[in-house]
Amino acid sequence: MPQSSPPLPYLIIDFDSTFTQVEGLDELADIALQGSPDRERIVGEIRALTDQGMSGSLSFSESLQRRLALLPARREHIGQLVERLKGLVSESIRRNQAFFQQFAGRIYVVSSGFREFIEPVVAEFGIGPDFVLANTFTYDAEGRITGFDAENVLSQNGGKILQLRQLDLEGDVYVLGDGYTDYQIREAGLANRFYAFTENVSREAVVSRADEVLPSFDEFLYQNKLPMTLSYPKNRIKVLLLENPDPRAAELFRQEGYQVDLVPGGLDEDELVDRIEGVSILGIRSKTQVTPRVLEAANRLIAIGAFCIGTNQIALTECMKKGVAVFNAPFSNTRSVVELALGEIIVLARRIPEKNPKMHQGEWDKSAKGAFEIRGKKLGIIGYGNIGAQLSVVAEAVGMQVLYFDIAEKLQLGNAVKCRTLDELLQQADIVTMHVDGRPENTNLIGAREFALMKPGTIFLNNARGHVVDVPALAEAIHSGHLGGAAVDVFPYEPKTNHETFESELRGLPNVLLTPHIGGSTSEAQRNIAEFVPERLMQYVNTGNTQQSVNLPNIQLPVQQAHRLIHIHHNVPGVLARINNVLAAHSVNILGQYLKTNEHIGYVITDIDKEYEQEVIGELRKVEHTIKFRVLY
Known part of the structure; x- marks a missing residue:
């Protein structure tokens, strides 16, 4: 400037x-x-x-x-x-x-x-x-x-x-x-x-x-306080990446000039509080919890990237109130999760989890008991978002009949049939698969009552979130023989590292597939995520673009003109007028201005001519109700 x-x-x-x-x-x-x-x-x-x-x-x-x-x-x-x-x-x-x-x-x-x-x-x-x-x-x-x-x-x-x-x-x-x-x-x-x-x-x-x-x-x-093209040296922007995202993520940040620190595995709240000071961009996956206490310690945090679909591990509202943008990867691992679900359905239908270990122990158990084809069977999809909808298409392609239930109005694909209630789906489906998000209201969405509504021999899959299923109730439904099998990839508590022992009531149960949260763990999905999330984060840091942020008002910005002022404020009347009064008082020419609000915050982007007095920036920082203010050029 x-x-x-x-x-x-x-x-x-x-x-x-x-x-x-x-x-x-x-x-x-x-x-x-x-x-x-x-x-x-x-x-x-x-x-x-x-x-x-x-x-x-x-x-x-x-x-x-x-x-x-x-x-x-x-x-x-x-x-x-x-x-x-x-x-x-x-x-x-x-x-x-x-x-x-x-x-x-x-x-x-x-x-x-x-x-x-x-x-x-x-x-x-x-x-x-x-x-x-x-x-x-x-x-x-x-x-x-x-x-x-x-x-x-x-x-x-x-x-x-x-x-x-x-x-x-x-x-x-x-x-x-x-x-x-x-x-x-x-x-x-x-x-x-x-x-x-x-x-x-x-x-x-x-x-x-x-x-x-x-x-x-x-x-x-x-x-040396000399004129520069960038408003801030990118080497001073510190990125902290946890839980081993694909190396492509760190590579992209370093190519941009950012300073990158890598921590294998997750961090608990105390550990993250100790590490977050000075960090501008935080990258996590599903294990790390970004709590209000972590955010209090985050003195320079601009944005958080969730290298996964879910964001329930992040205190989104608190991030919003502090002007911290959160981005995730809503599409990048969709195909990988769909293919895992389809594979689990076939494997469970043929009772492979029981037969495979017997073969490894030398036991020849050739029997068709309990095994069936999936063609013609009814697949009940709970949650018809990106993954549920694509699974619907793939399942129909192999001859299944698809039912789905979602609290939001969703356009069905192919010949899928929408159920009016969850109970209606549970009573009809031969196979039930979970693809809901991790909002608190979904905790124990499926429990003893819901398992009892399912037909005897039903196969159950949870590749969504661990807390949406009552795990002891699932274990009992398997143990009693009411369910014909289950596949679970997500758990209410998951080990932070590969060295921690996994404990669950589901261990050792017949015809149960347990996988360590690998729904998106394919080279293709991880590479896609490692490119998608950094791109969104760097777009936000470099240009103020909030498109696809999960917590800030979404604004798709045009190409920057001269200098860009980024202003996040509490959503109260009069802030935009105060900003423009400051600019008008200093005869600053506005080239473009964009505003979007939600119930908590307002997001204003103003492109201005680069000729202006230094005092303008100081006054804009002091505008009442300001949460965060940045200048980009």
Whole structure:
């Protein structure tokens, strides 16, 4: 946002693996050796020498000489290299191109690389030839690169120190780079600070000597209160992921630049209270309980991602009142749960849970007693949401008749028949399967009374939530022989880790399939969830988009115009007017404004011109009834 920026110290920035994501000579070797059978070996040797020179384990001069001796490049390869490097500028550097153009007269690119490929790359950022200090190649008559200009101080050991002495800059000097030679400028007393840039590569010998470590260029700008493209460095956004979501989730967050912590298994309330401070995004599955006490300890929490369908483990109303958006994965594991249910129906109908262990014990029990085909049988689906509806379609495809019951009005698919009451379904179905949500009102939805209404020999499935079934009553219905079998994937209490013992009244009962909450545990489902949930969370953090949030008013936002103000407030009259009064008092031009409310909160998004006074932000934060306020740009 607009602010009076302090004068920028001279910024000395390295090129290879800092301004760009790669080392120029490594890429030049890769281009020059295309088609050569020795390409992989030689490029590998050059890269190893580069790293030794950058980490300080090999003198720079020797590293350079040995690399060029291996390099079979020609003058015409330089153009190809430049085009490649233009596409490999570091993400945070590219993002802040306007900063480089604004302060070009204060920024020097000082590199042990080569002017021939550095100049055309940094020129697009407003950095002219006079501010590029680098080596130059030597060529033979046929245009082959033969070496480097030995008179150039940057080709020598300690070359960057010699170059800075020749520059003789007056005022503060900051050095930003990834190599030992960059640190040496600070060590020689020629710079006030050395920043180790780790966005592309992190070298311990360099990081350990740095005044500051920069995961991105945004962090440098933020620390020094300089104009930046982002409103907040993403490396400062801390993500805590619990219960082992698919690794793709952490990968996506890290690609975005977020700081990610992983905790295997769930955390109880006390443990989560201890870990939640400073966390901006929390990712959980079904075991972790996000209670009001956890939310009280969450001083920076912006959003929660449930890497599953259910959200009853999260205090949604309290999250809403604190301005914490919650997202889940309502569709990502639908097919996996449906296939599990269909498999359970067939396996139970053929009494496989009884016959399989006998075979493993050497007992041959060939009998058709109690076994039946599922074709023509009535499947009663309780809860006709995403999973129930898709199971309906699949079940019809294998010849079943489908009945369903849902408290909400749902359009039936295919030939499914809606039952007016739960009792009506229970009395007709040959197989009953649960697919309701975890709201408290569904606790013990199926108990002794409901089991008694079912026909003798009915098969019962619960792949919904553990607490929706009275487990002792289910165990008794199986034990008495009234039910013909059961499959249960969810339980009122589930072990937090794979090392905890599972206890249940259902253990050891005949024709009962017990599975450890694996309805969505397929590689496809977990991958889908690990992509869907982070995408929703990052959309919210980056743009304010609440589409598909389960607790905040849903707003599908257009592309951001200039600066975006995100304002969550208690739903009381007059807040929008107060916000607009502040903007009007400071003559701020509104480009677009969006408001949606529910019974507890209001959500206002305002896009404004980027030219405004700093005082505007302070006044907006102080608007009465504000819960959370953010600025995005």
